[in-house]
Amino acid sequence: MQREGGKLSVEQALQIILQVLDGLEYAHNVEVPYLKEADSNFSQGRGLVHRDLKPHNIVLGNVRGASVAKMANYGLAKAFDIAGLSGQTMSGLTLGLPVFVPRQQVISFNYMKPEMDVWAMAATLYYMLTGAYPRDFLERDPFLVVLQTNAVPIRERDVSIPKNLAEVIDLGLTDTPEIYFKSSAQFKQALLNSISD
Numbered sequence: 001m002q003r004e005g006g007k008l009s010v011e012q013a014l015q016i017i018l019q020v021l022d023g024l025e026y027a028h029n030v031e032v033p034y035l036k037e038a039d040s041n042f043s044q045g046r047g048l049v050h051r052d053l054k055p056h057n058i059v060l061g062n063v064r065g066a067s068v069a070k071m072a073n074y075g076l077a078k079a080f081d082i083a084g085l086s087g088q089t090m091s092g093l094t095l096g097l098p099v100f101v102p103r104q105q106v107i108s109f110n111y112m113k114p115e116m117d118v119w120a121m122a123a124t125l126y127y128m129l130t131g132a133y134p135r136d137f138l139e140r141d142p143f144l145v146v147l148q149t150n151a152v153p154i155r156e157r158d159v160s161i162p163k164n165l166a167e168v169i170d171l172g173l174t175d176t177p178e179i180y181f182k183s184s185a186q187f188k189q190a191l192l193n194s195i196s197d
């Protein structure tokens with residue numbers, strides 16, 4: 001983004017986000033064989049939520065001349081089917097950069113679901129396209145901003161973003177009363193549909 005003047009073109013940003021959404025879909029459905037529970041026993045789980053998705057946790061590489069995007073820093077990841085029960089994160093502890101989290105994550109960091117990662121990917125795409133965070137955080141408590149405000153519609157930041165794509169991104173940043181897109185695959189398909197119209 002720095003090399004491109006602070007933001008990416010639609011084509012560049014989508015190339016990255018679509019790849020990361022594929023990786024997220026895999027992570028959200030992967031079998032996790034050994035999870036430590038609060039009682040120190042181990043169990044099997046399904047699906048990891050990242051809990052800290054943001055532009056800095058997307059790594060770009062070059063594989064045989066093709067740009068490849070990967071998610072990094074799974075240090076806060078949890079198996080979502082037993083999230084909140086593992087004893088690995090204290091109850092009420094909120095981690096992650098609040099500019100890329102939905103209000104549900106601030107309310108209950110332990111009880112993460114895949115759609116919270118999907119919201120973070122919509123926020124990341126928004127940032128890549130505009131160079132701005134989805135919410136206005138100027139001189140305000142960032143956690144109160146997340147809890148009390150909605151995302152600014154993306155075309156208010158940059159009117160040149162195609163209308164159909166903007167509508168999907170705005171839906172992806174809906175988190176009241178609940179997050180709109182429930183899976184990475186659902187968000188990816190909506191993005192693809194918006195650029196094929």
